Amino acid sequence: MLVTHARQLTFAHLWLAFLAFAVALVLGVWQMWARSPLPAPFVTASTYFSAVTAHGTAMAYVMPVFMIMGFGYYVAETALDRPLPAPRWAWSAFALGLAGALMATVTIFSGRAAVLFTFYPPLTASVFFYLGLVMVVAASWIWCVLMMVAMAQWKRANPGRPVPLAMFATVANAVMWLWTTIGVAAELLFQVIPAALGLKAQLDVGLSRTLFSWTLHAIVYFWLIPSYIAFYTMVPQAAGGRLYSDTMGRLTFILFLIYSLPVGLHHLLMDPQQSNAFKFLQVALTALVSVPTLLTVFTIGASLEIAGRLRGGRGLLGWIGALPWDRPLVLATGLAFLMLGFGGFGGLVNMSYGMNAMVHNTSWVTAHFHLIFGGTVVIMYFAIAYAIWPAVTGRAAPSLAAQRLQLWLWFAGMLVMTLPWHYLGLLGQWRRVATFNYADPIIAGWGPWVVVSLIGGVILLGSGLLFVLNLLQFNVSREPHAAAPGELYASAVHPPARVPAALNGFRLWNALVLVLMILAYGYPIAQFFVGDSPQALVHRVDERR
Amino acid sequence: MPISEEIIVRSELRWAAISVGVVSVIMIALIYAGLVHHINPPSNIERIDPKTLHLGGEFTEANLGTRVSGDGQVTSRIVATQFTFQPRCVVLPANRRVTLRFATPDVIHGILVSGTNVNTMIVPGYVSQVHTVFTRTGDLLMPCHEYCGLGHSEMSATVRVVPPDEFKPDAEGRVACDAR
Ligand code: HEM
Numbered sequence: 001m002l003v004t005h006a007r008q009l010t011f012a013h014l015w016l017a018f019l020a021f022a023v024a025l026v027l028g029v030w031q032m033w034a035r036s037p038l039p040a041p042f043v044t045a046s047t048y049f050s051a052v053t054a055h056g057t058a059m060a061y062v063m064p065v066f067m068i069m070g071f072g073y074y075v076a077e078t079a080l081d082r083p084l085p086a087p088r089w090a091w092s093a094f095a096l097g098l099a100g101a102l103m104a105t106v107t108i109f110s111g112r113a114a115v116l117f118t119f120y121p122p123l124t125a126s127v128f129f130y131l132g133l134v135m136v137v138a139a140s141w142i143w144c145v146l147m148m149v150a151m152a153q154w155k156r157a158n159p160g161r162p163v164p165l166a167m168f169a170t171v172a173n174a175v176m177w178l179w180t181t182i183g184v185a186a187e188l189l190f191q192v193i194p195a196a197l198g199l200k201a202q203l204d205v206g207l208s209r210t211l212f213s214w215t216l217h218a219i220v221y222f223w224l225i226p227s228y229i230a231f232y233t234m235v236p237q238a239a240g241g242r243l244y245s246d247t248m249g250r251l252t253f254i255l256f257l258i259y260s261l262p263v264g265l266h267h268l269l270m271d272p273q274q275s276n277a278f279k280f281l282q283v284a285l286t287a288l289v290s291v292p293t294l295l296t297v298f299t300i301g302a303s304l305e306i307a308g309r310l311r312g313g314r315g316l317l318g319w320i321g322a323l324p325w326d327r328p329l330v331l332a333t334g335l336a337f338l339m340l341g342f343g344g345f346g347g348l349v350n351m352s353y354g355m356n357a358m359v360h361n362t363s364w365v366t367a368h369f370h371l372i373f374g375g376t377v378v379i380m381y382f383a384i385a386y387a388i389w390p391a392v393t394g395r396a397a398p399s400l401a402a403q404r405l406q407l408w409l410w411f412a413g414m415l416v417m418t419l420p421w422h423y424l425g426l427l428g429q430w431r432r433v434a435t436f437n438y439a440d441p442i443i444a445g446w447g448p449w450v451v452v453s454l455i456g457g458v459i460l461l462g463s464g465l466l467f468v469l470n471l472l473q474f475n476v477s478r479e480p481h482a483a484a485p486g487e488l489y490a491s492a493v494h495p496p497a498r499v500p501a502a503l504n505g506f507r508l509w510n511a512l513v514l515v516l517m518i519l520a521y522g523y524p525i526a527q528f529f530v531g532d533s534p535q536a537l538v539h540r541v542d543e544r545r
Numbered sequence: 546m547p548i549s550e551e552i553i554v555r556s557e558l559r560w561a562a563i564s565v566g567v568v569s570v571i572m573i574a575l576i577y578a579g580l581v582h583h584i585n586p587p588s589n590i591e592r593i594d595p596k597t598l599h600l601g602g603e604f605t606e607a608n609l610g611t612r613v614s615g616d617g618q619v620t621s622r623i624v625a626t627q628f629t630f631q632p633r634c635v636v637l638p639a640n641r642r643v644t645l646r647f648a649t650p651d652v653i654h655g656i657l658v659s660g661t662n663v664n665t666m667i668v669p670g671y672v673s674q675v676h677t678v679f680t681r682t683g684d685l686l687m688p689c690h691e692y693c694g695l696g697h698s699e700m701s702a703t704v705r706v707v708p709p710d711e712f713k714p715d716a717e718g719r720v721a722c723d724a725r
């Protein structure tokens with residue numbers, strides 16, 4: 001079922017996400033150009049850091065939030081096969097988020113919010129930047145509630161039956177996102193916004209960094225989960241097979257919910273305000289968060305093997321060649337796994353207690369998250385959009401070849417951009433700098449590698465524009481789309497008739513998250529309320545000189 | 546479907562056990578590396594009031610730069626401020642354990658020293674302390690690596706690592722770049 005509301009909601013949300021994405025891509029290429037030895041136009045400190053703020057805000061907050069909301073509405077109707085509850089609330093959330101995104105954008109481009117997407121206090125921007133972000137997050141909270149309500153209504157109507165995996169995973173992400181945003185919301189509401197309004201002249205920076213770290217890791221899994229939903233529920237079907245194990249899918253999403261939260265201190269390994277004991281505890285938990293990804297690689301590999309063998313593939317690896325690589329969803333999955341392989345290795349270095357000192361705040365980190373987030377995650381966003389667009393627009397895809405070309409370009413561009421960027425990080429290139437002094441003998445040698453990265457960026461921009469074009473092509477397509485939207489989802493080899501309550505809801509897991517968060521973050525936050533924790537003076541960036 | 550449910554469950558469990566095993570081995574390797582190489586992030590939790598940093602105590606102007614104490618310990622004290630370091634150049638001896646101590650009166654900064662493992666955030670309210678041994682001599686870059694405002698890109702200092710026999714403290718135990 002895909003009635004008008006979800007169809008239009010998905011259409012509107014995904015277009016907003018991809019427009020923000022396209023604008024941010026252009027800024028990204030210009031930033032890389034500014035950092036290269038080639039002379040770039042318009043570069044001043046103010047334009048560069050405003051651009052990075054806009055690029056980071058669009059890519060980290062606006063694009064994923066709207067993508068995830070839009071995809072969630074689609075899943076809620078098609079996987080549950082019932083109309084979305086309270087579509088009016090969904091549209092209000094859309095309007096709220098859109099208004100917030102516009103407000104933040106205008107504030108950034110007026111030069112009053114050059115604080116980057118992490119806005120570390122006591123640097124303080126115009127309050128309209130923060131309010132814009134709050135509105136985007138508030139919109140996503142409405143979405144979270146709608147997803148939970150949709151699942152609850154379905155369970156009431158289907159007592160004892162297992163919630164379809166795609167919806168179970170979507171609600172897992174909604175629940176996780178509510179937990180995730182507590183940290184940044186507390187930081188914004190109690191520290192940053194009062195400072196921006198002039199109500200507070202000083203604030204506790206140790207506390208604000210700790211609260212932000214609460215959000216900073218789990219947000220990565222928020223971005224990632226739609227890709228995993230596609231891996232588990234859409235890819236086996238697109239490949240012509242079955243999902244190897246539905247239970248493993250449920251466990252994976254539950255593990256993400258549990259382990260992506262109590263690990264944020266690993267972003268503060270080089271910070272002086274947290275002790276080794278808690279850093280160490282959270283690094284240990286961080287290692288565990290790789291378990292659900294390893295489980296996924298196995299389950300999806302096995303599901304694809306089933307598909308390959310059904311299509312006549314033989315031998316140990318023959319099934320790989322027999323897969324329908326001409327289908328965008330299958331191709332994107334292969335490319336995403338390759339990028340995950342490269343990126344997983346890099347992640348190991350970041351996580352390592354010792355090696356982190358070598359790469360912290362160098363280009364290694366920026367390159368790493370471009371590869372995993374911009375690469376693995378975003379290529380699946382493309383594939384999801386291609387897969388659901390026929391149902392959303394009611395028209396068949398005009399050209400799968402153009403879609404495949406776009407995906408290959410993204411993969412190639414990502415490698416060309418990020419591999420030298422990683423290398424620059426190892427050489428010691430630090431991040432968040434507008435221009436480098438290439439006259440310095442140490443820095444001079446970096447130049448050629450930055451230029452290669454820039455070429456990768458241009459390829460990515462080309463791919464991104466082709467993606468937008470490919471979506472627009474649906475509008476001129478004459479061929480109506482026939483298949484029912486629900487046919488997108490794979491069934492399991494052994495579809496479960498019943499699952500234990502623990503695997504069909506989140507009550508138990510929420511209790512566990514609460515306990516873990518108290519253990520992992522209780523003292524690290526409480527310490528700022530003991531004795532007199534030092535306060536730093538607010539430094540505004542939005543005053544005209 | 547030819548595969549029985551039992552086989553699927555068994556293979557998944559086996560793989561889960563392998564995953565947990567691999568992750569545990571990696572964890573142990575990380576712990577071992579951390580302990581053996583004494584790699585410890587700056588986690589000393591020493592509070593200092595950023596507003597009165599320059600008025601008294603360790604980080605007043607007269608105390609900044611490299612100093613050798615009576616018992617032979619080498620310590621460099623550096624203030625990071627929008628958008629410069631005080632001092633902008635410090636001298637340190639090669640092949641000897643040295644301590645770097647940083648503080649800031651204004652916003653968040655951070656440093657790395659190019660080609661070494663020296664890396665820390667500098668957070669207003671705290672002293673960041675790093676111990677290291679420099680093995681290569683020469684002028685190393687020490688840029689600010691956390692965005693601290695519009696002048697951030699230009700914020701950089703020099704760490705001058707000299708051979709031990711060229712490292713000559715004056716009567717008060719001080720060594721400065723321009724004095725050499
Ligand atoms: C054409 C492709 C892209 C190029 C050339 C590019 C380039 C850049 C550059 C040069 C920076 C600034 C790094 C610094 O100052 O240290 C940056 C930051 C960032 N990029 Fe991209 N980017 C691209 C695509 C993406 C994509 C697809 C995403 C995620 C979906 C993304 C997410 C981010 C984020 C979150 C930041 C903020 C980092 C910070 O504040 O330090 N970028 N990008």
Ligand SMILES: [Cu+2]
Nearest residue numbers: 216217266267
């Ligand atoms: Cu993280």
Ligand SMILES: [Cu+2]
Nearest residue numbers: 689691693697
């Ligand atoms: Cu700086």
